[in-house]
Amino acid sequence: MNFDGENLSRKSLGDRLPAGEQHVFRDCDLTETDLWGASLAGARFESCVLEQTDFRKADLDGAVFAGGGGMRTRFNDADLIDASFTDVDLSSAQFGGALVTDVTFTGCRMIGASLTASRGTGFKVARSNLTLANLGGCSLRGELIEGVRFDDADLSGCDFREATLSECRLIGTRLLNTKFAKADLRGADLGEPDDAKLRAFAGAIINQAQANAILAARGITVL
Structure with a gap:
């Protein structure tokens, strides 16, 4: 019809x-x-x-x-x-x-x-714009994720292992028990690198500038 x-x-x-x-x-x-x-x-x-x-x-x-x-x-x-x-x-x-x-x-x-x-x-x-979205427990394992805003979204329990995040934003994102092992985050804006995010990012791949920002937030200067 x-x-x-x-x-x-x-x-x-x-x-x-x-x-x-x-x-x-x-x-x-x-x-x-x-x-x-x-x-x-x-x-x-x-x-x-x-x-x-x-x-x-x-x-x-x-x-x-x-x-x-x-x-x-x-x-x-x-x-x-x-x-x-x-x-x-x-x-x-x-x-x-x-x-x-x-x-x-x-x-x-x-x-x-x-x-x-x-x-x-x-x-x-x-x-896509997923600001304030709730993806709790969803799987995006191994996916290529391009140009997505996850600002202030709840990604608790999500599986991003082996995914590639390109031109994505993770500002203010909730990452409780989120898995990023072997995920490529070099093309993502990681936002404020607080302790919760660092735990979630364990095993992920980041670039030198991101690593420097994480250390600088803890008062460590890389020369």
Whole structure:
């Protein structure tokens, strides 16, 4: 089914979308639309308003989200395997319990988004703003992460082992029990090198300037 420029806000569509079809939503208003449990595998959402849209328990396997977005979209317990989000506003979005295996987030605004308690083997993220986001317990092991702001985000318990962080920011980031062993942090802004960060960065790779900043913060000058 195709929906073009339709106002579907506050409608209940979860049981109106037949399974086995590819659904396309273009320039639609889905504000507070109920898509709970909907069959949306392979669906496309292009430049849609997603303000408080309810995708809880929906099948979004391989779904494509391009442009648009909104605050507090709910993806809790949804199947998002192989889904992709490009240039989408996902501020304060909720992904708790969602299956996020091989999901990609590219150029997304994810301020205050919560992926803690999500399931799956991990996701990819690039050129996105995750300021104040909660990624507690997520795995980005071995990933190339480029141009991502993690300022004031909660990365407690996350696995960044063997990942490469390029042009990323970790300013004010919470790193309780976060793993960075063999991660390449030479292209990242590590922010204030406090003791908690240094414990998290154990085993990581940093450059000479970063090492000098860490020592200088402790009153040690390298000549």
